[in-house]
Amino acid sequence: MSDPSEKVLENATPDVAKGDGPLPAIAQDAATGTILMMAYMNAESYAETLETGRAVYFSRSRSKLWRKGEESGNVQEVESIFLDCDLDTILLKVKQIGDAACHVGYQSCFFRQVTPEGLKVVGERVFDPDEVYGKK
Amino acid sequence: MSDPSEKVLENATPDVAKGDGPLPAIAQDAATGTILMMAYMNAESYAETLETGRAVYFSRSRSKLWRKGEESGNVQEVESIFLDCDLDTILLKVKQIGDAACHVGYQSCFFRQVTPEGLKVVGERVFDPDEVYGKK
Numbered sequence: 001m002s003d004p005s006e007k008v009l010e011n012a013t014p015d016v017a018k019g020d021g022p023l024p025a026i027a028q029d030a031a032t033g034t035i036l037m038m039a040y041m042n043a044e045s046y047a048e049t050l051e052t053g054r055a056v057y058f059s060r061s062r063s064k065l066w067r068k069g070e071e072s073g074n075v076q077e078v079e080s081i082f083l084d085c086d087l088d089t090i091l092l093k094v095k096q097i098g099d100a101a102c103h104v105g106y107q108s109c110f111f112r113q114v115t116p117e118g119l120k121v122v123g124e125r126v127f128d129p130d131e132v133y134g135k136k
Numbered sequence: 137m138s139d140p141s142e143k144v145l146e147n148a149t150p151d152v153a154k155g156d157g158p159l160p161a162i163a164q165d166a167a168t169g170t171i172l173m174m175a176y177m178n179a180e181s182y183a184e185t186l187e188t189g190r191a192v193y194f195s196r197s198r199s200k201l202w203r204k205g206e207e208s209g210n211v212q213e214v215e216s217i218f219l220d221c222d223l224d225t226i227l228l229k230v231k232q233i234g235d236a237a238c239h240v241g242y243q244s245c246f247f248r249q250v251t252p253e254g255l256k257v258v259g260e261r262v263f264d265p266d267e268v269y270g271k272k
Contacts, residue, residue: 024160024174033169038160038225050250082246083255085238089174091246102221110218110227114186119219 022058023088027101030079030093036101037109039066041090053078055092072132074098100126103133158194159224163237166215166229172237173245175202177226189214191228208268210234236262239269 022040029036039057041049045065048056055076059066069075076094083090102109102123111123158176165172175193177185181201184192191212195202205211212230219226238245238259247259 026162026171026174028171035162035164035171035227038162038220081250082258083248083250084174084245085240085242085247086245089245091171104221106221109220109222109225111221112219114217114219122218 022060023090025055025057025090025092027055027076027092027094027096029096031095034108035110036076036094036096036107039068046090049078049092050081055094068101069097072098072103074100076101098127103129105129105132158196159226161191161193161226161228163191163212163228163230163232165232167231170244171246172212172230172232172243175204182226185214185228186217191230204237205233208234208239210236212237234263239265241265241268 022042023046024038025041026038027036028034040060041056042058045056045058048065048067055068055078057066057068058064067075075097076092077097078092078094080093081090082093096107100107102111105125105127106123107126108123111121112119113122158178159182160174161177162174163172164170176196177192178194181192181194184201184203191204191214193202193204194200203211211233212228213233214228214230216229217226218229232243236243238247241261241263242259243262244259247257248255249258
């Protein structure tokens with residue numbers, strides 16, 4: 001059986017390390033498999049993630065590094081990192097400190113389900129964002 | 137406790153339905169929690185996914201709908217759909233027919249782990265792509 005993965009195995013880094021645009025990075029709870037959030041990484045944030053063992057993203061709207069949990073304390077300790085077949089999506093398996101990844105206080109950013117009646121909240125609030133970030 | 141989700145709850149659709157660019161869509165195995173792949177959806181593919189109950193993506197490189205499994209038979213039956221806090225990422229929980237989502241024959245596209253020694257294949261091949269798609 002030919003193995004198409006052999007060719008790509010020669011590339012030990014995601015495309016982001018070649019200076020391409022920010023790549024999607026999915027954060028999954030390493031223990032439960034829950035998908036916590038999706039954000040973006042550029043070369044600098046990917047390198048800092050590897051170096052520190054904590055998830056560092058790149059905020060496209062603010063054009064700067066986003067050290068996840070810097071303000072809330074809800075950092076993500078990275079247990080393992082995977083790349084997809086095209087080397088253009090990153091998967092982080094993390095330990096989510098504080099039990100909540102989402103800035104509006106839910107464990108997962110995907111706390112709403114699409115139903116025939118519209119969106120339905122299925123996640124439980126873990127914290128009150130007003131208390132964590134202060135009223136803005 | 138104020139609920140910032142109330143405001144966004146009024147929007148029953150992801151941004152993609154408003155005609156914005158294709159949005160990332162994560163496919164997760166509904167039974168095991170394994171993240172199978174990440175692709176993109178535009179308004180048309182999202183609508184067809186809702187209508188047919190099968191994952192339909194939008195191929196950005198080919199600029200056309202990509203009915204997952206059309207060629208390989210490895211369709212994804214959608215069990216539930218979730219939207220993230222910003223309404224710009226879609227999560228599909230699916231039943232993956234054929235046990236493999238990745239076109240190179242692995243169950244998950246994330247079959248390679250980043251290690252200090254480079255990328256390491258951690259997934260198992262489920263099928264030989266030459267047999268499924270024919271040699272190209």
